[in-house]
Structure formats: structure tokens, C-alpha cells
Amino acid sequence: GAGVSQTPSNKVTEKGKYVELRCDPISGHTALYWYRQSLGQGPEFLIYFQGTGAADDSGLPNDRFFAVRPEGSVSTLKIQRTERGDSAMYLCASSLTAENTEAFFGQGTRLTVV
Amino acid sequence: AQSVSQHNHHVILSEAASLELGCNYSYGGTVNLFWYVQYPGQHLQLLLKYFSGDPLVKGIKGFEAEFIKSKFSFNLRKPSVQWSDTAEYFCAVTPTSGTYKYIFGTGTRLKVLA
Secondary structure (H helix, E strand, O other), rough: OOOOOOEOOOOEEEEOEEEEEEEEEEOOOOOOEEEEOOOOOEEEEEEEEOOEEEEOOOOOOOOOEEEEOOOOOOOEEEEOOOOOOEEEEEEEEOOOOOOOOOOOOOOOOOEEOO | OEEEEEEOOOOEEEEOOOEEEEEEEEOOOOOOEEEEEEEEOOOOEEEEEOOOOOOEEEHHHHHHHEEHHHHOOEEEEEOOOOHOOOOOOEEEEEEEOOOOOOEOOHHHHHOOOO
């Protein structure tokens, strides 16, 4: 596609529920990143993929968060047993490769846990 | 640990004023440097980037940034701002080897008065 696409754009869920956030990267981009942004803060790194494998998942806050990219294209960020503190904007970005290329960001998914 | 500091959190300028936003990073190795901009209601967009070569980098919309390695700084400048430059600006770094995750600063919210 023309840009990075994230769905849904907004998600409201109840505390304790499971959610999935989807990211469609730019076609041909091998690197894919997930970030979380809270109000008044910069994007906080969660995980990035090079191809199908998670190259660095050091930013995932706990084992309730998991991400997959099974075919090296679309990625899904999965959050189990959601908590109110998980409410934030979740950003996805992709780049041609991880090394020495810039990342292009999607519009984000605003997750609200009530 | 890697970190990025943006010392100006909120900046208010009149049109035609000059702009300089500070960015300092902390990392022991070589890095790639970026400035991203987020206009109201839009996604993060790349303003400019530095990978290597001339430390004075020119980006879109008349912005430029200078990498001063000895000061670990990558300050953003524009000689004459416009009302349309009202946005949030984020500095980011990524190592040139190992993990390629982007580390962002907390952002600077710029308001330009017409």
C-alpha cells in the first residue's frame, strides 16, 4: 500500500479483555516496529521485527504483550488481560531494512481500557 | 542505556521568528539521527535524517539540523517559522549496529502565532 496502515483506528475495551491491533506495513519493507505513546510523551519502543522474527522485544512491558509477524508482512500486537494503564496510542512503523533507512509511521490505534 | 533528551517541552514563537530545538542523546557507539514532526491530527513524518557525511543536514520545509558529535547533539533549526509549522517535534536516534530500535525524546510542542 501507499503507507503504513493500522486497524482499528480506535479500540475501546473493558479491563481484563484481550485485544489485537493490526499493522500493514509498506509493501517490501522488511523491518516493522511497534511503539506505544502516552499523552505528552514520545513514542516508547516495544518490539521490532526483521522479517518474521522479533529482532528485539526488550520494550514489551510484561508477558501480557505479544506480537507476531508470521509471513514477514502484516503484524499483530496482542494484549491479554488488559489493564487501564495499557490505554495509549499504539504506533506501528516500517522501514525498507532495519539498518540505515528511515521508518515510516502509521496513524496509530488509540486503545482505551475502561 | 540509550536516551534522548529534548529540553524544550513547549515553545511559542511569532511568525518569522527563528527556531532552534535542542536534542541531546546518550549512547556509547555511532548512531543515526532523526527529527520527526507530528502535525495536529496526523501521523509522525520524517523531517530530516543524518546517517553519515556532512553534519549539517537539510530537510523538508526549510528545516535543518547540525550533528555535533563532541556534544552528542542534533539540534533542529529553521530561520523563519510559519504558522503551519505548529506541531510536535521529536528527535530520535538508532544505533548503527546491533539493535536498530529507535529511541525517541519526549517531544517539543511548537506553537507559532500568526
